[in-house]
Amino acid sequence: MKMPYAVGNVMKKVLIIEDEQDLADLIAFNLEREGFCPVVALDGRSGLDSALADPPDLIILDLMLPGIMGTEVCRLLKSREKTAAIPIIMVTAKGEEIDRVVGFEVGADDYVVKPFSTRELMLRVQAVLRRTGPERPAGTILRIGPLVIDTERHEVTVGDEAVTLTTTEFKLLLTLAERQGRLQSRERLLKDVWGFAYVGDTRTVDTHITRLRTKLGEAGELIKTVRGFGYKLEAE
Numbered sequence: 001m002k003m004p005y006a007v008g009n010v011m012k013k014v015l016i017i018e019d020e021q022d023l024a025d026l027i028a029f030n031l032e033r034e035g036f037c038p039v040v041a042l043d044g045r046s047g048l049d050s051a052l053a054d055p056p057d058l059i060i061l062d063l064m065l066p067g068i069m070g071t072e073v074c075r076l077l078k079s080r081e082k083t084a085a086i087p088i089i090m091v092t093a094k095g096e097e098i099d100r101v102v103g104f105e106v107g108a109d110d111y112v113v114k115p116f117s118t119r120e121l122m123l124r125v126q127a128v129l130r131r132t133g134p135e136r137p138a139g140t141i142l143r144i145g146p147l148v149i150d151t152e153r154h155e156v157t158v159g160d161e162a163v164t165l166t167t168t169e170f171k172l173l174l175t176l177a178e179r180q181g182r183l184q185s186r187e188r189l190l191k192d193v194w195g196f197a198y199v200g201d202t203r204t205v206d207t208h209i210t211r212l213r214t215k216l217g218e219a220g221e222l223i224k225t226v227r228g229f230g231y232k233l234e235a236e
């Protein structure tokens with residue numbers, strides 16, 4: 001069945017880095033049917049080369065790869081300026097270091113656990129693209145303590161130092177900043193930042209908050225944890 005949102009996906013490039021040819025082909029087939037332009041790389045090295053040469057809109061990355069592991073590929077992609085903002089969905093086996101994968105160390109934007117249905121993967125792809133896609137035409141500068149957010153240019157600075165954030169981290173920070181001083185539950189953040197179709201758990205919010213705080217340095221203290229409930233961003 002063709003999804004109603006297929007039209008919006010036309011020409012969006014998705015890079016699949018997966019060493020199992022059959023699985024890679026199956027994912028590519030389904031992406032194509034949804035209107036995407038899939039590209040397959042069968043190992044980490046060629047995946048990295050492809051992403052750097054012609055950055056895709058999204059990457060589906062297998063954790064277990066020959067040569068360079070998926071976690072390392074992800075870390076490398078997130079550390080290069082050219083590829084840092086590309087959302088990455090990690091494909092893992094059950095119990096395979098999921099905390100590390102979506103946490104600070106590796107930094108994937110989302111994950112699916114093998115075996116997954118292609119339908120589930122397609123929903124994840126849509127959800128990730130929706131929450132990382134371009135929106136917000138009206139630009140404003142938000143200043144909270146040492147933190148400055150340019151909502152139009154998607155730039156964040158802390159005391160004149162530029163901070164490089166992934167699209168999800170930026171959206172999370174902006175959501176908290178726009179609701180300054182107001183407590184946001186994990187569920188609310190998950191819904192507003194990750195989108196309705198996201199079926200992950202609230203740990204995802206916690207790992208992203210941890211990563212965001214670290215990246216923000218002294219401004220990280222602006223994000224307050226409200227035990228058992230959620231977070232709020234507030235000046236001292």
Ligand code: CA
Binds near residue numbers: 018019020063065
């Ligand atoms: Ca594999």
